[in-house]
Amino acid sequence: MNRNSTTAEFESVSQSESRAPAPGLPRLLTGVPAHGAMSLPAHLDTHGELPTARRREGRRAEALVDQIEQAGLGGRGGAGFPMAEKMRAVVAGRGKPIVVVNATEGEPASLKDRTLLETLPHLVLDGAVLAARAIGAEEAIVCVCESAGVGAERLAQSIAERERLPGHWPRIVLSTVPRGYVAGHESALVNHLNGGPGKPTFSPPMPFERGVRRRPTLVNNAETVAHVALIARHGPRWFRELGLPDQPGSTLVTLSGPLTYPGVYEVEYGASLASLLDAAGGTTDRVRAALFGGYAGTWVAGASLPRLGLSNAHLAPHGAGLGAGVVLLLSEQACPVAETARVTRWLAGESAGQCGPCVHGLDALAQTLEQICDGRVQGDAMARVERLSMLVDRRGACAHPDGTVRFVTSATEVFAEELADHARYGACDACARRSELPLPARTRIVTAA
Amino acid sequence: MCAELLPERITLDEWGYPIVDERPLSPELASHAQRAAQACPTFALLVERERSRS
Amino acid sequence: MSVLLAATGPSAYWYLTRSSGAVALVLLTFALVLGVIDVRRWSSETWPRFVVDSLHRNVSLLALAFLCLHILTAVLDGFTPISLVNAVIPFTGTYRPFWLGLGALSFDLILAVIITSLLRRQMGHSTWRAVHWLTYASWPIALLHGLGTGSDVKGTWMLASSLGCLTAVIAAVLVRIAAGWPDQLRRRGAALAGTGIFTLGLILWMPSGPLGREWARRSGTPAALLGHSASHASSSGGASTASSSSSSSGSGGESR
Numbered sequence: 001m002n003r004n005s006t007t008a009e010f011e012s013v014s015q016s017e018s019r020a021p022a023p024g025l026p027r028l029l030t031g032v033p034a035h036g037a038m039s040l041p042a043h044l045d046t047h048g049e050l051p052t053a054r055r056r057e058g059r060r061a062e063a064l065v066d067q068i069e070q071a072g073l074g075g076r077g078g079a080g081f082p083m084a085e086k087m088r089a090v091v092a093g094r095g096k097p098i099v100v101v102n103a104t105e106g107e108p109a110s111l112k113d114r115t116l117l118e119t120l121p122h123l124v125l126d127g128a129v130l131a132a133r134a135i136g137a138e139e140a141i142v143c144v145c146e147s148a149g150v151g152a153e154r155l156a157q158s159i160a161e162r163e164r165l166p167g168h169w170p171r172i173v174l175s176t177v178p179r180g181y182v183a184g185h186e187s188a189l190v191n192h193l194n195g196g197p198g199k200p201t202f203s204p205p206m207p208f209e210r211g212v213r214r215r216p217t218l219v220n221n222a223e224t225v226a227h228v229a230l231i232a233r234h235g236p237r238w239f240r241e242l243g244l245p246d247q248p249g250s251t252l253v254t255l256s257g258p259l260t261y262p263g264v265y266e267v268e269y270g271a272s273l274a275s276l277l278d279a280a281g282g283t284t285d286r287v288r289a290a291l292f293g294g295y296a297g298t299w300v301a302g303a304s305l306p307r308l309g310l311s312n313a314h315l316a317p318h319g320a321g322l323g324a325g326v327v328l329l330l331s332e333q334a335c336p337v338a339e340t341a342r343v344t345r346w347l348a349g350e351s352a353g354q355c356g357p358c359v360h361g362l363d364a365l366a367q368t369l370e371q372i373c374d375g376r377v378q379g380d381a382m383a384r385v386e387r388l389s390m391l392v393d394r395r396g397a398c399a400h401p402d403g404t405v406r407f408v409t410s411a412t413e414v415f416a417e418e419l420a421d422h423a424r425y426g427a428c429d430a431c432a433r434r435s436e437l438p439l440p441a442r443t444r445i446v447t448a449a
Numbered sequence: 450m451c452a453e454l455l456p457e458r459i460t461l462d463e464w465g466y467p468i469v470d471e472r473p474l475s476p477e478l479a480s481h482a483q484r485a486a487q488a489c490p491t492f493a494l495l496v497e498r499e500r501s502r503s
Numbered sequence: 504m505s506v507l508l509a510a511t512g513p514s515a516y517w518y519l520t521r522s523s524g525a526v527a528l529v530l531l532t533f534a535l536v537l538g539v540i541d542v543r544r545w546s547s548e549t550w551p552r553f554v555v556d557s558l559h560r561n562v563s564l565l566a567l568a569f570l571c572l573h574i575l576t577a578v579l580d581g582f583t584p585i586s587l588v589n590a591v592i593p594f595t596g597t598y599r600p601f602w603l604g605l606g607a608l609s610f611d612l613i614l615a616v617i618i619t620s621l622l623r624r625q626m627g628h629s630t631w632r633a634v635h636w637l638t639y640a641s642w643p644i645a646l647l648h649g650l651g652t653g654s655d656v657k658g659t660w661m662l663a664s665s666l667g668c669l670t671a672v673i674a675a676v677l678v679r680i681a682a683g684w685p686d687q688l689r690r691r692g693a694a695l696a697g698t699g700i701f702t703l704g705l706i707l708w709m710p711s712g713p714l715g716r717e718w719a720r721r722s723g724t725p726a727a728l729l730g731h732s733a734s735h736a737s738s739s740g741g742a743s744t745a746s747s748s749s750s751s752s753g754s755g756g757e758s759r
Binding site: 450453454488490491492 | 546551552553556624628
């Protein structure tokens with residue numbers, strides 16, 4: 001079989017059946033409704049039919065994986081792993097594959113997946129269906145957080161909408177996952193779906209080898225599969241029209257902080273942070289620093305922000321990455337020490353409680369930061385923070401402690417002065433202010449395993 | 450226990466958990482490492498064969 | 504009569520089963536104590552933790568070996584009608600069914616513990632741990648079996664050994680309770696109460712039970728094996744009195 005002809009055949013089919021897309025942005029957020037979710041008819045009207053009219057799965061399926069590979073689609077859940085590679089690994093596994101869509105969004109500072117569920121659920125469902133057909137799976141499980149509320153409702157309604165139509169295949173199942181920062185980790189999801197605790201594991205096998213019900217499992221972020229829905233319709237060349245050669249396409253970013261219009265935005269990789277802030281109506285206060293990637297991410301000092309671009313290549317020199325598309329601005333008014341201590345304490349509480357170094361280490365780290373904030377330090381607190389960070393890094397079954405260390409270490413670099421001030425003089429005026437960094441209420445108590 | 454069985458590569462942190470030096474093991478140490486991994490009550494240690502890059 | 508009895512004297516199996524049973528109890532005691540030391544993570548310069556751990560595992564396996572010997576010889580011994588089935592499936596025998604059954608029960612529990620320990624990697628930590636708690640049940644059941652079935656129970660050595668083992672186990676259990684479940688006072692209280700009740704019950708029961716009159720008959724020894732010559736009475740003195748008296752005397756031992 002000549003691969004080129006298969007692709008060409010596929011592309012010609014999709015182009016004749018779908019609308020030519022408008023150039024540039026928005027892509028995912030095209031026609032996003034102001035209220036409620038986009039209905040199935042409106043979705044098909046906006047983006048065109050789902051490109052699987054004819055059921056010649058063998059050749060067509062391969063074409064989709066190739067398309068995704070050519071498009072260079074990377075995961076949008078934070079890790080950025082190439083999706084095509086993941087799909088091929090699952091197909092190579094033993095047993096009938098199964099698709100899991102991760103829409104749990106445990107990162108408090110991220111709202112993009114929730115936005116997709118609440119306003120554009122059919123994009124996610126299209127992607128889930130296409131990915132499942134491409135790898136020969138007969139079931140796709142969409143996981144939502146138990147606190148998803150509206151999003152879960154609308155997703156369920158959308159699934160019902162599709163089930164009423166003939167030719168709806170494969171089966172889509174909605175699954176609710178208990179809330180937790182680490183519960184959204186791939187292996188934690190798989191464990192939960194298998195009836196176990198929603199905690200990550202380190203030991204093999206990996207989900208793509210043996211996951212849900214011991215079958216090769218493809219786990220993808222909700223936004224990632226949403227992109228698949230559009231790549232399948234418009235092709236990889238279209239996808240690459242935006243973005244950078246090694247980070248192509250567009251992505252959703254949750255922008256929060258002292259802004260006129262904080263919220264979820266769609267940007268192309270490589271766009272400047274300044275243009276994003278403009279689109280959000282500009283900042284409403286001076287920005288002390290920005291947190292990229294979420295609470296497992298990195299602080300970047302305000303002074304460096306004006307020249308910053310939104311891509312891993314632009315952020316890497318600052319030790320940062322976009323992660324799950326989180327850009328969190330901290331105003332001059334806020335106390336960075338209090339905020340850092342608060343978030344670290346929350347992260348410590350989100351430990352799954354499986355690994356001693358994480359449970360003890362993150363607690364000790366949070367405690368030390370709290371002491372610094374209050375000026376209650378004994379001895380060289382900064383040295384202790386550094387020592388604890390080294391002790392905790394990469395010593396857990398998952399990357400949770402690593403993320404916390406990254407967050408704290410960048411804080412010690414960017415807020416070195418403020419930390420030293422607090423250590424010497426205690427709480428500042430800003431400490432008592434209402435916190436700017438969003439955190440959900442704690443629902444679990446973590447005890448050592 | 451693992452720190453007792455493989456002190457060349459394992460030390461304990463202030464909470465009693467093992468800090469593993471992940472440098473490659475010599476053949477003599479490999480059998481000690483296997484024993485240390487088997488002695489762990491929670492199977493937290495893994496001895497991995499170094500895979501050559503394909 | 505005595506000639507007949509001499510010809511049907513106790514076989515080597517009978518002595519073996521008694522002695523291996525006694526040794527098994529000591530080894531099980533040792534294993535339990537080592538288990539508590541192990542879980543308490545006690546160690547010293549000359550006794551690193553991995554030594555305590557290895558010793559615990561090896562002594563347990565040795566205890567199992569002696570248990571198997573104990574069971575096999577009991578089955579092979581022609582005098583008592585104990586089959587292999589009786590030895591493994593509790594309460595199915597005709598010979599002192601309850602007390603022997605306790606032995607079978609204890610053996611089953613120990614077997615479960617050892618098999619799960621050998622397959623620890625495959626089954627995961629929490630399952631293994633849950634089954635391992637059964638050791639605290641298997642030991643008192645084994646002791647009761649020994650006291651109820653054993654024909655040496657009135658002997659000084661046996662009593663002394665049993666008492667020694669009981670003391671060691673009680674001490675170990677108290678240490679374990681003191682260390683365990685720091686937040687759950689009720690659970691610790693229950694464990695403590697259980698231990699206390701068992702010990703007290705044992706002390707109260709012994710004089711009227713195995714140490715009392717006609718225990719062999721009361722414990723369910725088949726009538727056919729009772730009451731003949733006490734020529735090889737298994738009481739502590741061990742002196743065989745060749746007598747053709749058919750009364751089962753106050754020694755309570757069955758005749759051989």
